[in-house]
Amino acid sequence: MLRQRKADMKTSKRPMELSLRLAMYMLKNKLTGKKRYPLVTMLEPLEMCNLACIGCGRIHEYKPVMDKMMPVEEALSAVEASGAPIVSIAGGEPTIHPKIDQIINELVQRKYFVYCCTNGILLERVLKKVPPSKYLSWVVHMDGMEERHDEAVAREGVYKKAKKAIETALEGGYRVCTNTTIFRGCDVDDLHTLFRTMTDMGVEGCMVSPGYDYIDAPDRDLFLTREESKKEFGKILDERSTKGMRLYNNPLYLDFLRGRREYQCTAYSNPTYTVMGWRKPCYPLADEHVTDVNELFEESLWDNYGVGKDPRCSGCMMHCGFESATVFHAISSPRDWVTLVKSGAIGKSGITAS
Numbered sequence: 001m002l003r004q005r006k007a008d009m010k011t012s013k014r015p016m017e018l019s020l021r022l023a024m025y026m027l028k029n030k031l032t033g034k035k036r037y038p039l040v041t042m043l044e045p046l047e048m049c050n051l052a053c054i055g056c057g058r059i060h061e062y063k064p065v066m067d068k069m070m071p072v073e074e075a076l077s078a079v080e081a082s083g084a085p086i087v088s089i090a091g092g093e094p095t096i097h098p099k100i101d102q103i104i105n106e107l108v109q110r111k112y113f114v115y116c117c118t119n120g121i122l123l124e125r126v127l128k129k130v131p132p133s134k135y136l137s138w139v140v141h142m143d144g145m146e147e148r149h150d151e152a153v154a155r156e157g158v159y160k161k162a163k164k165a166i167e168t169a170l171e172g173g174y175r176v177c178t179n180t181t182i183f184r185g186c187d188v189d190d191l192h193t194l195f196r197t198m199t200d201m202g203v204e205g206c207m208v209s210p211g212y213d214y215i216d217a218p219d220r221d222l223f224l225t226r227e228e229s230k231k232e233f234g235k236i237l238d239e240r241s242t243k244g245m246r247l248y249n250n251p252l253y254l255d256f257l258r259g260r261r262e263y264q265c266t267a268y269s270n271p272t273y274t275v276m277g278w279r280k281p282c283y284p285l286a287d288e289h290v291t292d293v294n295e296l297f298e299e300s301l302w303d304n305y306g307v308g309k310d311p312r313c314s315g316c317m318m319h320c321g322f323e324s325a326t327v328f329h330a331i332s333s334p335r336d337w338v339t340l341v342k343s344g345a346i347g348k349s350g351i352t353a354s
């Protein structure tokens with residue numbers, strides 16, 4: 001019965017066009033001599049959420065503007081100003097935004113590759129207004145199997161709802177990924193069961209990233225140091241244990257998490273637009289909000305941020321800063337480029353950030 005159900009379920013796939021478009025976009029920038037440019041626009045059209053996860057910084061940081069909803073035109077203009085071919089919609093919980101369907105549908109129509117992050121609670125409602133497209137993937141937040149996930153999001157029943165939403169989306173022909181944030185004290189076996197379950201359900205892939213030590217998060221003991229992250233990811237991403245599981249991050253970033261490679265952060269790749277403007281310098285840090293996205297690509301800015309430059313960067317291994325670094329580095333390293341092409345991973349450049 002279960003086998004029949006698995007056979008009936010659709011497995012979502014990342015379109016080849018995404019890799020090709022991103023590769024062409026990067027080569028074009030390289031030929032014009034541009035050093036810093038965006039790969040993914042992180043769009044936060046609201047900061048309100050229907051959950052209060054234990055590791056979330058956003059819902060505290062943006063408390064004074066929690067009820068602000070970004071107008072559709074403003075969201076589209078920000079994406080256009082950034083110019084990145086991929087858009088990752090986050091927040092807050094995007095499905096709460098009253099015009100999220102219009103924002104997504106407009107971006108898809110303009111052929112941006114859209115990844116919409118969600119906790120899944122209201123996803124089925126939004127599916128009715130947003131048709132499936134190769135340009136759209138839902139990214140459902142899953143921090144563990146039922147007990148672990150419900151504990152991380154501080155509410156019972158959320159795992160079941162999110163899993164049901166994933167099933168409905170896959171059955172409806174949507175592309176679906178999951179994203180999992182790793183915190184101190186994570187249960188490695190439980191995570192493997194989660195990745196196996198999601199793979200069997202037919203998701204395109206499971207993204208992983210260590211949580212960032214947000215100053216506004218309620219429990220900062222949760223966050224791993226750099227050395228702890230490498231140790232935990234060494235176990236979580238053990239090749240034998242994860243064989244057959246569909247992991248979405250690119251293999252170079254997975255090696256970085258395992259502690260086998262070092263990179264400097266290239267967070268200018270993921271400019272983040274919020275209801276207060278562009279976060280400067282990056283997705284995790286906002287020392288200020290600015291109106292001009294080009295301020296995020298200035299050479300002098302990056303003299304001050306990154307590992308070894310700002311103490312707040314010392315524990316950061318998030319995909320928004322480092323998965324892109326693997327891609328930028330690979331463009332000058334034929335061997336790494338081949339690794340990315342072989343794995344079909346050119347388009348995986350730090351899409352979500354949770």
Ligand code: SF4
Nearest residue numbers: 049051052053056092
């Ligand atoms: S982590 Fe995401 S789902 Fe959880 S409270 Fe924050 S915005 Fe909401």
Ligand code: SF4
Nearest residue numbers: 265267282313316321
């Ligand atoms: S390492 Fe990069 S992405 Fe991480 S906090 Fe520092 S500047 Fe931001």
